[in-house]
Amino acid sequence: MSNLKLGVEVVSAHDLNPKDGHGSCNPCVELHFDGQKFRTTVKENDLNPYWNELFYFNISDPSSLHNLALQAVVYHVNKSARSKTAIGKVQISGTSFVPQSDAVVLYYPLEKNNVFSSAKGELGLKTFLTDDPSLRSSTPLPDTEFFHDYQSENGIPFPNSTSRNRESRPDSTNTFHHLPREQSQHNSSVFTVDEMKSAPQTQARFFSPSSQQPFEFQLKETRPTLGGGQVVGGRVIPGEKPTSTYDLVEKVEYLFVRVVKARDLPSKDITGSLDPYVELRLGNNRARTRHFVKNQNPEWDDVFAFPIERLQSSVLEVLVKDKDVIKDDFVGMVTFNLTDLPRRAPPDSPLAPEWYWMRDEKGGKAKGELMLAAWIGTQADECFPIASHTDSTAGPTGSLLNSQIRSKVYHSPRLWYVRVNVIEAQDIIIADKTRFPEVFVRCQIGTQVFKTKPIQARTMSPLWNEEFMFVAAEPFEEALLLTVFDRVASNKEETIGRVQVPLATVEKRWDNREIDTKWYILDKHGVTEEDKEKKKDKFSSRLHLRICLDGGYHVLDESTHYSSDLRPTAKQLWRPSIGLLELGIRNADGLQPMKTRERKGTCDAYCVAKYGQKWVRTRTVLNNLSPRYNEQYTWEVYDNATVLTVAVFDNSQLEKGGEENKDARIGKVRIRLSTLETGRVYTHTYPLLVLHNSGLKKMGELHLAIRFSSTSLLNTMLIYAKPLLPKLHYLQPLSMMQLEILRNHAVQIVALRLSKMEPPLRKEVVEYMSDVESHLWSMRRSKANFSRLMSVFSGIIAVGRWFSDVCYWKNPLTTVLVHILFVMLVCFPELIVPTIFLYSFLIGMWNYRLRPRHPPHMDTRISRADSVHPDELDEEFDSFPTTRSPELVRMRYDRLRSVAGRIQTVVGDIATQGERLQMLLNWRDPRATAIFLVFCVCTAMVLYVTPFSVLVVVSGFYMMRHPRFRHKMPSATINFFRRLPARTDSML
Structure with a gap:
C-alpha cells in the first residue's frame, strides 16, 4: 500500500462576495479529492477569513495522479436557515502538485460555481505531496448535507449527518491539523519570527463558529436541581420545601456524630493504663478519633459526617478501643438505628449530647460511659465545616483529624502603604576624622529594603530628601529600621547608627494632608544598653524623617489587570455595600490524576475562592477524580467592577514529606461581577485549563452556581460614575514601577500570613490566585496582546475598507446613497452629532439580541494557548533567572532581538510620520517649508471667499470620485509629504 498523500493547507481568502444581506458572509471551504471530502471551520462575519488548517488526502493510485483534480469550494453558511451557498470554487490539476x-x-x-452565480475574491492554498509514513490522513466527512444537525444549546453545527447518527459514528467528526503560521498577515508582521523547523503538528478540534474556540474548552450551561429548587432560565423555581440557606448547591443529607468524651473507662494494659480512641462503623464506612495516652477519662469533642446516600448499613456502631502495638483491645460499644435518629435543620438549636452506657461484645453492660450525639442534617448545619467527612478518609494518614482536609474561611490582613521621607541627617560622627564620609540610609521593613543615594557630607549633615513606599500589614509586628552607613570603599561599608520606629506609633492618614516631620536620635552601632545607662558614650547624631501610614490608597495584592476589591485601606473611607455575591461550589468532573497511590492514578482535590479580603477553602476530597463539595459561600460587594477567582488544587500535604511538596494546580476560573445580571443564577460547568510546558491541557470541569444580588439598583448605577480607585491614587499617583513592586510585596505578605493559619493556605496557592508571574516576559502573551490590539482597531479598519469601496464605486448604489447622505449632512451640519448618537443607539439595540448569555471565561484562541510553539512554552515556564543552557538562551535572545527589531521598526516609522509633520514649519527643508507656506496663504484666501459647506462638498466628492478619474500613481500631496525630512538622518 502506498504512503503517498496529498497535503492541502487552506490559508486564507480575500475580498469574498457578501452573502448575508449585511455586507458580510460566514465562509468555510470544502475540499474534494479522490472521493474524499474535508471541511474547514466556519468564520463568522468575515470577508477576509484566515484558516491555516491542514488536511491530508490518501492517494489510492499514485500512477493515476495526473488524472485527478483537487476542488476547493468556498461556501457561505446560513446558520439560521441551516443552508449553505456557494461563493466560488478553485480547481487544481494533479499535474501541478509538487513535493513539500x-x-x-x-x-x-x-x-463561478454555475452559470447563474457570481464569483469574486481569491483563495490561498498550499498543496504538496508527501510520503511520510507517520502522517495519517484526516477523517473524511460523511457524504451528506452539512446542516442536518445542530447543537441544541450553543448552535454549533456538527459535521456528522444527523443526530441519530452521532452516536453510531462517533469518529466521523471533522479532523484537521494546525501548523504554526508566523508569516500570517492576520496576526501582524511585527511578530514574524523564525520558528523551529521541527514544530510538531497538533491535532485540532472542531471549533464553534460563535466563539472560534474548541467546544470542549467552552462553558456549558446546566439546569441542576439545587437546594432551592430547579434552575430554569437563570431563576430558581422553588420545590416543595424551598430553603433560603444553601440554595445554590444540591441539598445533601449527612449523618452527624459528635463524640464528646468518656468516663470511668476500664484499664486494659498490664500496667493498668488505657490508650482510648473511638471508632465509628457504618457498613464499610469507618472513621476514628485520635487516641489519648494513659487516660481513662478522655475528651475528644470531634464531629464526623457520613453522606446518607453512601451509607451501606442502617446501624451505626460506636466502638471504644484501646490502642495497642499488636492488636487494639475492645473496651465497649454503643449502637444506633438510623431510623430512630432525629433530624435537625437550622435555625434549630444544636442537639445536646447524652451519656450512654456501653455494652460489651456479648451484649452485656460494660464498664464506662460515652457522651455523644447523633443526628441527620444537611450542609447547612453549623457542624458541617468542622466535621471530618468520610469522603476524606482514604488518605495515607488514616485519620480524619488532619487539618489539611477541612474547609475553612480565611481573612487576609489589612494592608497599609508606609510612606517614608528621608530628609537629612545631622552631626554625623565617624572614626576617621581625616575624610568626608559618603553617607546613605538603608530603610527596611521585613524583606523590603530601599536605599538612598550616597551623599558626601562635607558639613557632616547630608541632605537626601528621598521618599520610599513600603507595604505593611495589621497588626504591625515588624518595625521600620533605618540604618545610616558610611561607604568607605566600593566594597566596604561601615555602620554609623540606626533607629527603629515601631509602625504602631506612626501616624495614620486617609487624605493628602501634610504630615509633620520628626527628628530621631540615632543609636550608635555596637553600644550596649549598659553603656547607654552609664552615659559613657556620647552620641548626638540624629535623622530627620517624615513617616506616615497611608490608608487612602487601595493596596493591590492581585494582578494589575483585575482586582477583587477596590476599597481604600482606611475604614473611614469605606462606602456601603451595593449587593451580595453568592457562590455555590457544587462538584468537579473528570479531573486528571495528579499522583499515584496504590498503583492507581488519583487526586486529592480542593477548591479555593477569593473575593475581597475573604478567602474560602473547601474540604479536600481524597482519592476521587469527580469530587462533590456542595458548599456555598457569600461575600458583600462594594463595587461590581471586580473579579471573583476560583481555583482547584491537588493537596500534596498528605503524603510523606508533605511540607516540602507543593500543591499542584488543576485549573482556575475568573468571573467579573459586572458581566452578571442582577438576581440571575448562573449554573455552568467551567473547563479547568492549565498551560504546561507540553502545551494546553484540560484538567477537568468545575460546576459552579453564582448569583449577584443588588440591594439597590440606583446605587449600583451610580457606582459607574464614581472613581474606580480611592482619591489618593489621583491626588498623589504612584508610578507603574512603584505599583508593581508594592504589589509583589503585598502578595508575599498575604502569602506569609495565610501560610501561618490552620490549616495553612500555602504560598503557591496565593501566588497562583494572584497571578504573580503575569509581568514576566512571554512570547505567547506578547502575540496575544498584539492580536487584541489589532482586534480593537478592526472596527475602524472595517469602516475604512467600506469607505474605500464607496470611493472606488465597488457598489454604485451604495456610493450614490452615501453621496446623498453626505450632501444632507453638509447642508444641515447640526444633524451630524445627533445622527451619530442615533446610529449608536440603533446599533446597540440591534446587538441586544446577540448579547452574551454566559459569563466570560478563559479563551484559548485569544490567549494563543492552542497554537503556541513548544519552545515558547519552555521559555515562558523557565525560571528567573534562567536555568537553560547557553546555546538555548542564545537562540532565544536572537529571537527576541528579531521581534524587538520589528517593533523598533514600526515605532520608528510612526515617529517618522510625526516628525515630518513637525518639519513643515521649522525650515529643516527650506524649499519644502516655503512651498507649504505658499500653499497655506493660497488656501486661506480661498477659504475666506468660499463657503465652508461648498469646500466640504467638493472635497468629499473628490474623495469619492469614480475610478475612471483616478490614477494609480500617488498624488502630489503624498509625494510632497514623503519627501519631507525626518530625524532618522541624525540617528547613529
Whole structure:
C-alpha cells in the first residue's frame, strides 16, 4: 500500500462576495479529492477569513495522479436557515502538485460555481505531496448535507449527518491539523519570527463558529436541581420545601456524630493504663478519633459526617478501643438505628449530647460511659465545616483529624502603604576624622529594603530628601529600621547608627494632608544598653524623617489587570455595600490524576475562592477524580467592577514529606461581577485549563452556581460614575514601577500570613490566585496582546475598507446613497452629532439580541494557548533567572532581538510620520517649508471667499470620485509629504 498523500493547507481568502444581506458572509471551504471530502471551520462575519488548517488526502493510485483534480469550494453558511451557498470554487490539476520542500502558498481567483452565480475574491492554498509514513490522513466527512444537525444549546453545527447518527459514528467528526503560521498577515508582521523547523503538528478540534474556540474548552450551561429548587432560565423555581440557606448547591443529607468524651473507662494494659480512641462503623464506612495516652477519662469533642446516600448499613456502631502495638483491645460499644435518629435543620438549636452506657461484645453492660450525639442534617448545619467527612478518609494518614482536609474561611490582613521621607541627617560622627564620609540610609521593613543615594557630607549633615513606599500589614509586628552607613570603599561599608520606629506609633492618614516631620536620635552601632545607662558614650547624631501610614490608597495584592476589591485601606473611607455575591461550589468532573497511590492514578482535590479580603477553602476530597463539595459561600460587594477567582488544587500535604511538596494546580476560573445580571443564577460547568510546558491541557470541569444580588439598583448605577480607585491614587499617583513592586510585596505578605493559619493556605496557592508571574516576559502573551490590539482597531479598519469601496464605486448604489447622505449632512451640519448618537443607539439595540448569555471565561484562541510553539512554552515556564543552557538562551535572545527589531521598526516609522509633520514649519527643508507656506496663504484666501459647506462638498466628492478619474500613481500631496525630512538622518 502506498504512503503517498496529498497535503492541502487552506490559508486564507480575500475580498469574498457578501452573502448575508449585511455586507458580510460566514465562509468555510470544502475540499474534494479522490472521493474524499474535508471541511474547514466556519468564520463568522468575515470577508477576509484566515484558516491555516491542514488536511491530508490518501492517494489510492499514485500512477493515476495526473488524472485527478483537487476542488476547493468556498461556501457561505446560513446558520439560521441551516443552508449553505456557494461563493466560488478553485480547481487544481494533479499535474501541478509538487513535493513539500518546494510548496508555497498560491492565491487562486475564485471561479463561478454555475452559470447563474457570481464569483469574486481569491483563495490561498498550499498543496504538496508527501510520503511520510507517520502522517495519517484526516477523517473524511460523511457524504451528506452539512446542516442536518445542530447543537441544541450553543448552535454549533456538527459535521456528522444527523443526530441519530452521532452516536453510531462517533469518529466521523471533522479532523484537521494546525501548523504554526508566523508569516500570517492576520496576526501582524511585527511578530514574524523564525520558528523551529521541527514544530510538531497538533491535532485540532472542531471549533464553534460563535466563539472560534474548541467546544470542549467552552462553558456549558446546566439546569441542576439545587437546594432551592430547579434552575430554569437563570431563576430558581422553588420545590416543595424551598430553603433560603444553601440554595445554590444540591441539598445533601449527612449523618452527624459528635463524640464528646468518656468516663470511668476500664484499664486494659498490664500496667493498668488505657490508650482510648473511638471508632465509628457504618457498613464499610469507618472513621476514628485520635487516641489519648494513659487516660481513662478522655475528651475528644470531634464531629464526623457520613453522606446518607453512601451509607451501606442502617446501624451505626460506636466502638471504644484501646490502642495497642499488636492488636487494639475492645473496651465497649454503643449502637444506633438510623431510623430512630432525629433530624435537625437550622435555625434549630444544636442537639445536646447524652451519656450512654456501653455494652460489651456479648451484649452485656460494660464498664464506662460515652457522651455523644447523633443526628441527620444537611450542609447547612453549623457542624458541617468542622466535621471530618468520610469522603476524606482514604488518605495515607488514616485519620480524619488532619487539618489539611477541612474547609475553612480565611481573612487576609489589612494592608497599609508606609510612606517614608528621608530628609537629612545631622552631626554625623565617624572614626576617621581625616575624610568626608559618603553617607546613605538603608530603610527596611521585613524583606523590603530601599536605599538612598550616597551623599558626601562635607558639613557632616547630608541632605537626601528621598521618599520610599513600603507595604505593611495589621497588626504591625515588624518595625521600620533605618540604618545610616558610611561607604568607605566600593566594597566596604561601615555602620554609623540606626533607629527603629515601631509602625504602631506612626501616624495614620486617609487624605493628602501634610504630615509633620520628626527628628530621631540615632543609636550608635555596637553600644550596649549598659553603656547607654552609664552615659559613657556620647552620641548626638540624629535623622530627620517624615513617616506616615497611608490608608487612602487601595493596596493591590492581585494582578494589575483585575482586582477583587477596590476599597481604600482606611475604614473611614469605606462606602456601603451595593449587593451580595453568592457562590455555590457544587462538584468537579473528570479531573486528571495528579499522583499515584496504590498503583492507581488519583487526586486529592480542593477548591479555593477569593473575593475581597475573604478567602474560602473547601474540604479536600481524597482519592476521587469527580469530587462533590456542595458548599456555598457569600461575600458583600462594594463595587461590581471586580473579579471573583476560583481555583482547584491537588493537596500534596498528605503524603510523606508533605511540607516540602507543593500543591499542584488543576485549573482556575475568573468571573467579573459586572458581566452578571442582577438576581440571575448562573449554573455552568467551567473547563479547568492549565498551560504546561507540553502545551494546553484540560484538567477537568468545575460546576459552579453564582448569583449577584443588588440591594439597590440606583446605587449600583451610580457606582459607574464614581472613581474606580480611592482619591489618593489621583491626588498623589504612584508610578507603574512603584505599583508593581508594592504589589509583589503585598502578595508575599498575604502569602506569609495565610501560610501561618490552620490549616495553612500555602504560598503557591496565593501566588497562583494572584497571578504573580503575569509581568514576566512571554512570547505567547506578547502575540496575544498584539492580536487584541489589532482586534480593537478592526472596527475602524472595517469602516475604512467600506469607505474605500464607496470611493472606488465597488457598489454604485451604495456610493450614490452615501453621496446623498453626505450632501444632507453638509447642508444641515447640526444633524451630524445627533445622527451619530442615533446610529449608536440603533446599533446597540440591534446587538441586544446577540448579547452574551454566559459569563466570560478563559479563551484559548485569544490567549494563543492552542497554537503556541513548544519552545515558547519552555521559555515562558523557565525560571528567573534562567536555568537553560547557553546555546538555548542564545537562540532565544536572537529571537527576541528579531521581534524587538520589528517593533523598533514600526515605532520608528510612526515617529517618522510625526516628525515630518513637525518639519513643515521649522525650515529643516527650506524649499519644502516655503512651498507649504505658499500653499497655506493660497488656501486661506480661498477659504475666506468660499463657503465652508461648498469646500466640504467638493472635497468629499473628490474623495469619492469614480475610478475612471483616478490614477494609480500617488498624488502630489503624498509625494510632497514623503519627501519631507525626518530625524532618522541624525540617528547613529
